[in-house]
Amino acid sequence: MLKRTIPLLLALGCFCIPTAVAQSQRPSPGRWIPAEYRWFYNPANAPGWLDPDTARSLVTEAARKWELCGVRMHYQGETEAKPGLMDRRNVVGWSLEMPPRLRGLTLGQAEGGRLLERDIAFRPDREEFRRFPHLLQKVLVHEFGHAIGLTHSSRCDDVMTLAADCPRAHPDTLPLTPTGHDLERCQALYPPGTTGLKGGKGS
Numbered sequence: 001m002l003k004r005t006i007p008l009l010l011a012l013g014c015f016c017i018p019t020a021v022a023q024s025q026r027p028s029p030g031r032w033i034p035a036e037y038r039w040f041y042n043p044a045n046a047p048g049w050l051d052p053d054t055a056r057s058l059v060t061e062a063a064r065k066w067e068l069c070g071v072r073m074h075y076q077g078e079t080e081a082k083p084g085l086m087d088r089r090n091v092v093g094w095s096l097e098m099p100p101r102l103r104g105l106t107l108g109q110a111e112g113g114r115l116l117e118r119d120i121a122f123r124p125d126r127e128e129f130r131r132f133p134h135l136l137q138k139v140l141v142h143e144f145g146h147a148i149g150l151t152h153s154s155r156c157d158d159v160m161t162l163a164a165d166c167p168r169a170h171p172d173t174l175p176l177t178p179t180g181h182d183l184e185r186c187q188a189l190y191p192p193g194t195t196g197l198k199g200g201k202g203s
């Protein structure tokens with residue numbers, strides 16, 4: 001599914017391992033209008049070592065962290081639809097149908113600076129997720145950042161950093177919440193006072 005759709009994508013973000021090509025600071029594909037990301041969760045193919053309830057909690061908690069930016073991260077419940085189908089429904093889930101070098105992949109459609117769809121797939125077979133729970137949490141938050149229109153940051157201490165740019169970062173010291181700089185970049189897309197939600201700088 002993902003294999004077929006990837007070449008057609010208008011916008012794509014990923015949390016790659018250090019062999020990936022750096023793609024920092026590309027222009028954003030757009031923003032959600034209104035400032036709300038409505039998403040479904042597909043629990044299929046989650047890592048076997050992760051309890052299903054824990055997996056869902058980790059994903060929903062990661063999404064909520066972007067509400068600091070003023071974007072409503074509205075969880076719509078579970079779905080059986082696979083992430084990667086371009087059907088104008090935002091689906092977040094787990095999939096092996098992506099290049100093996102990736103840990104997560106956000107893909108979707110945008111038009112004229114307006115996001116139309118953003119699906120997220122996480123790779124369940126990455127052994128480092130099991131060894132470094134922080135890494136999994138960071139990848140979850142990172143991909144939700146792409147889902148609301150953020151591109152990669154050039155700062156190595158940001159959630160939106162591309163791993164390829166900062167290969168020496170130790171998994172245990174990764175940020176698990178958008179940094180002040182992440183939020184500044186996010187609020188450039190969603191200016192405070194225009195979103196209907198109270199934004200904040202966070203930690």
Ligand SMILES: [Zn+2]
Pocket residue numbers: 013014015016142146152161162
């Ligand atoms: Zn990324």
